[in-house]
Amino acid sequence: MLRESYPCYLANEEATPNLDLEVVDKYTGEVATRVPLVGEAEIDGAIAAAAEAARPMAALAAFERQAVLQHCVERFGERADELAHALCVEAGKPIKDSRGEVTRLIDTFRIAAEESVRIGGEVLPLDISPRARGYRGQWKRVPIGPCSFISPFNFPLNLAAHKIAPALAAGCPFVLKPASLTPIGAILIGEVLAETDLPKGAFSILPCRRDGAELFTTDERLKLLSFTGSPEVGWALKAKAGKKPVVLELGGNAAVIVDADTDLEDAVERIVFGAFYQSGQSCIGVQRILVHEEVYDDFRDRMVARTRSLLSGDPKEESTFIGPMISEKEATRLEAWIESAVAAGATLLCGGHREGAMLDATLLEEVPVGQDLECKEAFGPVAILSRFSDFDAALDRVNASVFGLQAGLFTRDVYKIEKAWDQLEVGGVVVGDVPSWRVDHMPYGGVKDSGIGREGIRYAIEDMTEIRLLVLRTPPKG
DSSP: OOOSBOOEEETTEEEOSOOOEEEEOTTTOSEEEEEOOOOHHHHHHHHHHHHHHHHHHHHSOHHHHHHHHHHHHHHHHHTHHHHHHHHHHHHOOOHHHHHHHHHHHHHHHHHHHHHTTOOOEEEEEOOSSGGGTTEEEEEEEEEOOOEEEEOOSSSTTHHHHHHHHHHHHHTOOEEEEOOTTSOHHHHHHHHHHTTSOOOTTSEEEOOOOGGGOHHHHHOTTOOEEEEESOHHHHHHHHHHSTTSOEEEEOOOOOEEEEOTTSOHHHHHHHHHHHHHGGGGOSTTSOOEEEEETTTHHHHHHHHHHHHHTOOBSOTTSTTOOBOOOSOHHHHHHHHHHHHHHHHTTOEEEEOOOEETTEEOOEEEEOOOTTSHHHHSOOOSSEEEEEEESOHHHHHHHHHTSSEESEEEEEOOOHHHHHHHHHHOOSSEEEETSOTTOOOTTSOBOOEETTEESOBSHHHHHHHTEEEEEEEEEOOOOO
């Protein structure tokens, strides 16, 4: 069970200025717990504390940063059941998926602990011409300073971890705004961080409304903004961020191509998972499925049968695969997209029924170009099928999207694999699996409207550090 209430964290310490934010059980709709909803004064104080902590954080030895991260790994393991239950309640994520996210949280902090002692530099020869005789150089990475993090509702633990863990590894203090719909995961991370000896001001975790979070973006004391969420919000934040670098991990309508030589049984199993796990609420969830015409009918029949077998219901039940969407508003939006596509000529193959925030796993075929389901991010348990005859044309259809996060490809033809890797305008191509596949040390991010920058601990550390050069001149002998 969740506790009756939780504090936020301001400059490493518990704070309870109020308990104004109700956190709802996404399946029952009942209030599960309450947390503070902070205002500008608390945010300003947290940023000031982070600025004061910048120098002591940078002064931490690598082994000290590693020890903090290792402590988190151990404590998250000990509290795994608690973390999974909280996630299941606040996000409506089926309990099996919730446990999986806890394992990824632990992986992410473990990887960060490993990387924290591998942040190096290079010796750089400078004597490339006569004028540089006697000069030598070297460079190292130094922390960029206080960071601003804004994390989304769909992975309350692991997407917060992908900001927090590399910041700690690099020696950067931070302020984090978790999603108001799902703040508990980040607060529990804060509870564990509060057990460590991090310098005062090293971290603050502050639930607040979007319209009250202006300082997270505009304050010049913050030296980096990292945002995960919708494209509309992300690009607007970038425009207001001023001089600070911005990392954006935004949305997608990920596509997967199924070629004629594919093992259909395997492909269907993976694509059903990629389209419908955690109710499709993933920016790399499978939304567009392009299938070669030679195997299309067989694939469609298998896909429909497997989709219909998925169990929907209470996410706390072990057998549940489809839980609620994050809100009834979002489920209603997606239901309207489905109805619009059918009215425009698409065929509803299965699903389409909604009750409250619960929307059945839904498949459609031949959705017309320009329909919301075809060109926007569904972010729910809906996928669309279409057929292709020419592989190059299929690649072009994937690239026609304004998004470019990851793409999946099922084929055994190595030449097609190389062509897809060369030509698909995405951050990553996954062969033999769905675009939804990710491990937490790989470079992850998108192009076009899907964002800028990369997550994955090593790559996030690069964003959270700056190169500092040292030049040494040896005077000529007298």
